[in-house]
Amino acid sequence: MLRARSSVRPERWRRADVVVAVVLAVALVAGGVLFWRTSAAATTRSVTAPTGSFPPPPLSLGSPPAGFTEAWRAPSQGTQAPLVAGPAVVTAADGEIAGRDAATGTTHWSYTRDDTICTAATGFGQVMALYRNESGDACSELTVLVPSTGARRVYSNPHALPGTRLLDSGTLVALTGSRYLQVLRSDLVKTTEFGTVDTPDQPGRQPYPDCSLDSFAITQGRLAVLERCPGEDQDRLTVIAPDGGSDATSPEVIFSALQPGAHGQVVAAAGDRVAVARPGPARLEVVDGQGGVVSSTPLAVPDADLAAQPPGGVAATTSDDRRVYWWTGSATIALDRADLQPVWTLPGTQGPGVRYGDAVLVPVRGGLAVVDPVTGAVTRTTAVDRGGWTGPVQSAVAGSVLLEQRGPDLVALRPA
Template identity: 40%
Template sequence: MPPEQNAAPEDPAARDAAQAQPEQPGTPANPEQPSAESGEPATEAPAEPAAVQAEPAATPAEPASAAIPGDTPTEPSAAASEPPALSAEAPAVAPAEAVPAEPLLAAPLLPGALLAESAATPSDAEPPPPVPPRSFVTRWDLVATAVITVTLLVAALLVWTFSDARATVSQTSNPPLPLLDAPTSLPPTLAEVWRAPSTATQNAVTTAQVVVTADNGAVVGRDPLSGQERWRYQRDLPLCTVAPAFGQILAVFQRGDTCSEVTALDPATGKRGAQRNGDAEVGTRLLVDGVHLTTTGKKYLEGWRSDLVKTQEYGQVRAMVQPGKQLRTGCTYGSVAVTPNRVGVIERCPDDPGDRLTVFKPNPKDFDKPEASMSVVLSGSGARVIALGPDRVAAALPDPARLAIYDGNGAPVSEVPLNLPASDLQGDPDGGVAPTTVALSARCSDGTATPLTFAANTTCPSGEPASTVPTVVYWWTGSRTIALASATMTPLWTMENTLGPGTLFAGRLMVPTPAGLSVADPNSGALLGRLPLNREGYRGLVTLASAGPVLVEQRGGTLVALR
């Protein structure tokens, strides 16, 4: 308890007189004069709380001890100049220089001491008004915050406005599209059930659960039975091409002067999968050998794995890191064909007297350093590579029309004359790819073989997965369909007056003709029947594919479903 509580009430007049009395010259103030009763040095007490200065004393104040009975000043002047003695438990307080009319507080008071002091002061003394807390936020701080906030909002709006995310529509199917069973028997007739534009597909794109159309920047998954849209992936970029690969649908978009943006889509839902940026040329096609994918082009070919990781750079690389790694420079490419782990290309190089046929790996040790297994200069120009087998490659040459066959080391095997009109082999094929379809033979460990199929994943009767190998290649020359044996590349049979290479459907080979569809045995080519169709005067290339019981035709930029 503060010492003021031990003092008797002092006379205000005496206190004022004591404060007004001038200090005697030569007599210093002695605030540490000992008390007669306590023997402890006395400290000068403040007169009023309102006159307390803000500076704290040199020594912190300790809690006041209990009052000592009988400890009262003997005269008013002593009460004003010398405060009552502290308790014996209180430590001595450092002296403070007395200032007339403004007594100093020797030490800050604790809350209990303040209450006691207020009780000892006259009733007319008012406490100092509370000091409002100082605000560290100015008007300019608020203005700066507002400017920064508006700037960030505008920047975010601009980023969103011009971002790829805003320009992309991704609508998925829920539930996923179901798998459709392939037909076991051929229907007696086929009729159109629906059609849709598909200008960005060169071949009909289907799986066992969906038919895909691509037009005006949109890739659309449709119900095969009704044509109803079930999922959509759309961007504000031109579509280069769309193709099935690795159990997915690959969509390639053009940005700038290349078809560089690739997205994999789930055929059942349309959900996005792997994505990559490449350097494929405008007009590219996607060729899949079951393990790797190759993009076509006039000056540059690129290879990818199933996860879209680049495995091959062949030709004129746009951003070359180390020069001198390509096999040849200054070449252009006429046509490309693939088979598992092999890529064949027709090259036209400035130092060669004729076209060059080269076969290289789609996955060399270094992706930017091609590895060729064979490369020979042909005896002529205007050649196109048709197909590759396990140890054979076939190229067609004009004037006269013939099929040149080479082994895996580039040695010539045979040259087979072809009865073709001259127009069939003029120029390079569209997209640098000869129109072909490949039928697979699935073999089981017990030696049995399944019928020809296009399915890379086939199950044996025992339940084990079958090993599939290319068996027959169906090649459309421009006027007729020729079947080639994959092992030897020799022609097996020819069907004249056709519009495309054909496809397998219900165990039969369906070949488009001007009158409709010819049904043939896939091995011998024997004609089994005809199904009439009205294509409304269309006479161009027709590619076929199937999705369950639905047969799909690609007629130029239109997809037509038949059932």
């Protein structure tokens, strides 16, 4: 008996297969293009510099010059203080991070994204740029750049919110927040976290999950957090190990102790000591490694200076080998770097100042006070025209160039 032939010819199946394959290929290509266009790679423009392209910085001076003149300025609303990393002075404006020559402001490299910069800082000797996400409600795009070339070194997606600060201990960086903080090592792997974890993998790992994190300071091996917790009328000072332990979801608490007062702010940490400033009356308390107050020193500053937390919960400070220079809001106070005891106070300042040769240059109205770092005596005042800017001034030094952060602008001053 003969079988009937199939009414569908084989070549028709082959044509149908080809059509389906083409449709699938087009869909895959379109999906790939859409993914690329919405990815970080598509919204990033990077111009790197050859190794060794930066000229040597202007030679440092043994003493401050007789005067300064403006060399250049650039917008940098993404930095809270001048950012000097390797050979570069780094600015952060809108979505661009730029590595500039200290003497001229010439841009040697740039890294630009369509997203807005939340903040930029140095960490591990590199440049760290934290960007907002596409929706703008979080700061979850962290890029690390090589300061000499601008090349991207590593990238991650941490959990942070607008207002976060990047605190560098030299080997670790903490990302602060009012409810949650985390610490990253140089490959951006999280070493520990602290505070309120939104969706914890293992609930119950945090010792104080419902507290408000108010102010912070980091030093080698210790991260100090002053917090306010439900049901507690006093500040709680908690010090954790930033490098964590075997489990990054459970912080290693060195100590946590209620303090004799409220509304304080962490100023600095050094060794096993933490300096906490309080109003009513204005005073500086030094806390030891067990959480006890070992000294309380009256401060000759208005209570109003200490009535509110500093921006981002981080005190305005600079430091050298012997001193920490802290700006209260109206005065600069030098602390001994070993025990954090106040050494001298200079009223009527606009910022903490910075070491420049054998002196400290402290911004004041209309100029710079040249200050003896040991005694706090003002030896002279150098005029600087800030064009009507009367707000806070954060300073840094690159060779002989003095850098001033004046609000959203970075201004470079060279010896006159």
